[in-house]
Amino acid sequence: MLIAVHTLGCKLNFAETSHILSQFINAGWRQADFTDNADLYVVNTCTVTAVAEKKCRNAIRQAIAKNPNAIVAVVGCFAQNAADEIKKIEGVDIILGNDQKHNLLHYVNNLLRHISNPSIASNDIVSDGEPTITDVSNFHLAYSHADRTRTFFKIQDGCDYFCSYCAIPFARGRARSATVEETMTMARQIAQSGAKEVVLTGVNTGTFGANHGETLLDLLRRLDTLEGIERFRISSIEPNLITDDIIQFVAHSRAFLPHFHIPLQSGSDKVLRLMHRRYDTTFYASLLLRIKSAMPDACIATDIMAGFNGEDDAEFDKVCAFVNSLPISYLHVFTFSERPNTAALRMEGRIPVHHRREHSRRLQQISDAKKEAFYLSQQGKSRPVLWESDIKKDMMYGFTDNYIRVRRHANADLINTITPFTLSRFVPDDEVFENC
Template identity: 50%
Template sequence: MIDTNIFQNKTAVYYTLGCKLNFSETSTIGKILREAGVRTARKGEKADICVVNTCSVTEVADKKCRQAIHRLVKQHPGAFVVVTGCYAQLKPETVAKIEGVDVVLGAEQKKDLLQYLGNLQKNESGEAYASALKDIHSFAPSCSRGDRTRYFLKVQDGCDYYCSYCTIPFARGRSRNGTVASMVEQARQAAAEGGKEIVLTGVNIGDFGKSTGETFFDLVKALDEVEGIERYRISSIEPNLLTDEIIEFVSHSRSFMPHFHIPLQSGSDDVLKLMRRRYDTELFASKVQRVKEMMPDAFIGVDVIVGTRGETDEYFEQAYEFIKSLDVTQLHVFSYSERPGTQALKIDHVVTPEEKHRRSQRLLELSDEKTHAFYARYIGQTMPVLLERSKPGAPMHGFTANYIRVEVPHNDTLDNQVVSVRLGNFNEDGTALHGTLLL
């Protein structure tokens, strides 16, 4: 039995790196600590506990994790420092040796965080607890809002795909999930708390159902019936798992938004083979076309990796032209990073850092062009926008159903409200459209 008396009146800070799934899990960790009596430290206040939820998708991510730990240790001297997440799972002993770290928790341990905090006394050296990959089995539920208006519902964890460049299956284990019924119950709870929008998160969410004999389509249909939730967004789904039945259902759904995020990674079939992806450009293009046929206003975001091993100049040009031809809205561009233990290291052709940067810039410019053109189509239209919290005096932001970012004058009474907004021109930095409230 954990003695929660030691947590009373303690304060904590949380730092999250990486994906939406990590943010969801950090929110759940925060909820666990709050229920034990720990409050979030105020700005400028020295915390008793520091929690760092790490990412390890690239070498840069690893570096950012180390920098964040060092910064928090310096800002909160004497605090009990907990590190979890993908970097912690992949390199537990390395992380435990970082000065100031007390406990390192792997993928299987983070749900039981309280059990590893002891009496919050600092350790001379960090203790690492991380199960071997074969022993990562449990699914830790998470549906949290954190500091955001939107809720993030973790529907799945782990991955069975083992793409040649990726360490995520080693960091999070095999694909697994909770039941449809448990997801529906969490969505109902979010609605009871006043939540209006839920983002479905996971590592490979289209693979939902492997551990329960259900499907992602089953989940989508069931969530659509939850009263009180006005909007769902599918955070990211593999193109080979985005079925026509899912696309068709979303097109006439009550609450699933015309918004898809579909990882492509490369627009070259030869590179896709080297990456060990499970589709080709023809399938990807057909999915984009199908979405646009059913939902012409749909926002489509796409992940792309540049400079992976084997990506020759010719392959990149093929990829660029393919991506340019797609009717998509935005590109999330990542430079390839060498990851220890991955099969990609066996591929010969290596792209220089300078060439990676050049390719990345070309795609980012293409992305800006596509996003700007998409936004511009809706200037002058009136659309419902879910407004989100902002700092006093700062403009409020929100999103249309098809994920156009909108900026309106601050009004506290409109937080977490869906309101009609007439869309105007771009704001000063081009990241949103000005909106006029129609109340």
């Protein structure tokens, strides 16, 4: 039997898809490409923006068109929040939300053995408006191999912050994680798999351990002693949860890299308040200065949302001025779109969609300039690079510790090794450094 998977959205989803796929492979299934014929198509969905949901619908339709006789399973965040809509798409057989998606093999086996009819199990939003996913306390550790050099390791799930624009707490439930000890057990498995770099991922990673009286720093200290893994990156972490202890720990650790992803979302204090974010611009700027003072070459990326409620021209000017003033390396720019069940729907001050797009375009320009400035600030330096397995046109690629993309002539012996590399020549069109 052939299974084909398609993942949308964040690194967490990719880790979870890998976990689901490995359950099928262990049960004797073989993997097919999503564009090929398969017996089962799995679409692991995202609900973070309206654009993400559109891509989910397209992927579902693509699977149904490819093989109308196949089982089509739609799982994850969009499945969780929009089961009623997905049910109406003819050809979808299984819809599983974020808790039940880890039991997909069971649902597929029941369908194949005619024990059950097509299944919907999405912890649907019930009639009083309370999403039942918030009752879910199960946590599933998972990891994926981006290639055989780097792994995305899911250490945390869910979020209790309920930012006013965000549907993720409704899709993934309350913040939760495994214990440090349980997490270390899976980290040892990853180390045995041969991957050299691990990216710690979660919805709100900084809350790791809170449901067990532990902290993220407890985990980081243990991971730093793990033999076999040479590099760790911490993916997106909320600004209010990066303590000075974490900054100092990363600055002096064996394996944690000078690379942070710290969502800002807006550079206007008025908009941050409307977003229900837990910091202001003064706090954020001070945090970045403390990181840069401990690690001057650190790469700091951020998420920013264009066109949220209240972001009129005057506030947007403040956003641009603030972002320009920060030692940020690049931005992930999102355009605000109204999400079901969120507090933003009840607010005034909506920004017309064409203004949102214009704000997004200008923020992307700022990001491009920031990225080039960051890359050029590193020119001439020597940094350790982990070489990846993809080889294109006789060139191989890798990332420095501070997340600068580099390339050199291919040498298969270097794959999955870390070597020093001098950042000699920046190629702006390809956003990459060469040393020749």
